[in-house]
Amino acid sequence: MNRSFPSAKAFELQAPDLNAWRAGNTGVEGVWRFASTQPGREVLVTALVHGNELCGAWALVEALEAGLRPRCGALNLAFCNLAAFDRFDPTNTDRSRFVDQDLNRLWGRMPWRGGSAPLDCEQERVLQLLPVVERADWLLDLHSMHAEGPALGLTGLMAHHADHALAWGAPGLLVADAGHAAGTRMRDHGRFGDAQDTEAVALLVECGWHGAESSRTVALDMLHRFLCASGCAQASDLPTRWRQNDLRQAPQRLQVTHAITVQPGPAPHFTKAYRTADVVARQGTVIGHDGASPVVTPYDNCVLVMPSLVHAKPGATMVRLARQE
Ligand SMILES: [Zn+2]
Incomplete structure (x- = not known):
């Protein structure tokens, strides 16, 4: 079971020093x-x-x-x-x-x-x-x-x-x-x-x-x-x-047809470490579980967009399913 799959790599980007810029010039900070x-x-x-x-x-x-x-x-x-x-x-x-x-x-x-x-x-x-x-x-x-x-x-x-x-x-x-x-x-x-x-x-x-x-x-x-x-x-x-x-x-161009939302229930998961732009060839493929039911591809050549479990509380988006235009 894949609970999540963030990058295993260390951050390359440092946090920028915003001290010189955080005040803004509009009266609204930043x-x-x-x-x-x-x-x-x-x-x-x-x-x-x-x-x-x-x-x-x-x-x-x-x-x-x-x-x-x-x-x-x-x-x-x-x-x-x-x-x-x-x-x-x-x-x-x-x-x-x-x-x-x-x-x-x-x-x-x-x-x-x-x-x-x-x-x-x-x-x-x-x-x-x-x-x-x-x-x-x-x-x-x-x-x-x-x-x-x-x-x-x-x-x-x-x-x-x-x-x-x-x-x-x-x-x-x-x-x-x-x-x-x-x-x-x-x-x-x-x-x-x-x-x-x-x-x-x-x-x-x-x-x-x-x-x-x-x-x-x-x-x-x-x-x-x-x-x-x-x-x-x-x-x-x-x-x-x-x-x-x-x-x-x-x-x-991709058209999102389904936004899969985490449901109350057991912890959601994906069946493998999917990444954005992965294409699932066959309709009906189980790609994971949203907490209430299996997540199944609704058509052939379904493109996955931002599969994520990092913030996977009920109501959060777990993955979007998209068609290629
Ligand atoms: Zn963001």
């Missing part, structure tokens, strides 16, 4: 905004939505150290869950994913607002970040994964997000999915979840394994592509080493 006098998009790049996902934080530090300023519109850079990041421990990296709950399941309609219970750490932080996210026209949300695997772009279900991501040259696997049963992601919040609002574009990039040096390379490459596509910057404004011209092949 949030920077630089405005041009020219009209243009309000662009937002987010990192550390999960406190143990360091690659995006490195990309933002590089952008801040480079003194980047937008040619038009405004550039916002946000270190999102600093309280979780502050707990980062290279020997126990999952502990710093969040403090009280996952910051990336609290968006959308926010049924937790307005109750009598005191807000927890991540709920407080979402309310601080909310005006920043709701002001943005374009969002690039930089994440990494607990297991090794290829970089993924998560586009949500509306085609215009995936069309933009393809045009930017987003990672090799572009995954259209509805998110998580446990709650709405930042990338699906408000305008980003409105099919009519095709001016609002969001892409969540899983840049690779949390500890891989290559995840920082992917984050910087995506930042370069995103800033140039948005009009915020031109290539000549940016360090040339950010851009990886032959990092990847033509993107493959």
Whole structure:
């Protein structure tokens, strides 16, 4: 039985020193905004939505150290869950994913607002970040994964997000999915979840394994592509080493058909150490157990996306099943 299969390798990425950058310049800790006098998009790049996902934080530090300023519109850079990041421990990296709950399941309609219970750490932080996210026209949300695997772009279900991501040259696997049963992601919040609002574009990039040096390379490459596509910057404004011209092949589009959620019951497991992009050839193959019933592939050539048991409490996503388009 495989309980989990994180990388056995030691973290290559160090935690960046954010002391010079954590105050921000907006009155919201960790949030920077630089405005041009020219009209243009309000662009937002987010990192550390999960406190143990360091690659995006490195990309933002590089952008801040480079003194980047937008040619038009405004550039916002946000270190999102600093309280979780502050707990980062290279020997126990999952502990710093969040403090009280996952910051990336609290968006959308926010049924937790307005109750009598005191807000927890991540709920407080979402309310601080909310005006920043709701002001943005374009969002690039930089994440990494607990297991090794290829970089993924998560586009949500509306085609215009995936069309933009393809045009930017987003990672090799572009995954259209509805998110998580446990709650709405930042990338699906408000305008980003409105099919009519095709001016609002969001892409969540899983840049690779949390500890891989290559995840920082992917984050910087995506930042370069995103800033140039948005009009915020031109290539000549940016360090040339950010851009990886032959990092990847033509993107493959995947449509998530099932998000398998952990159920109450015995501990969930997979039948083998599956990884993202593994293809299960035969319909009806048992790939694991969700706690209540076997997890069975619903069609031939089923692609597995982010199989994970690290945070496998009931309600958490265990694996997504996808078709190749
Ligand atoms: Zn993440």
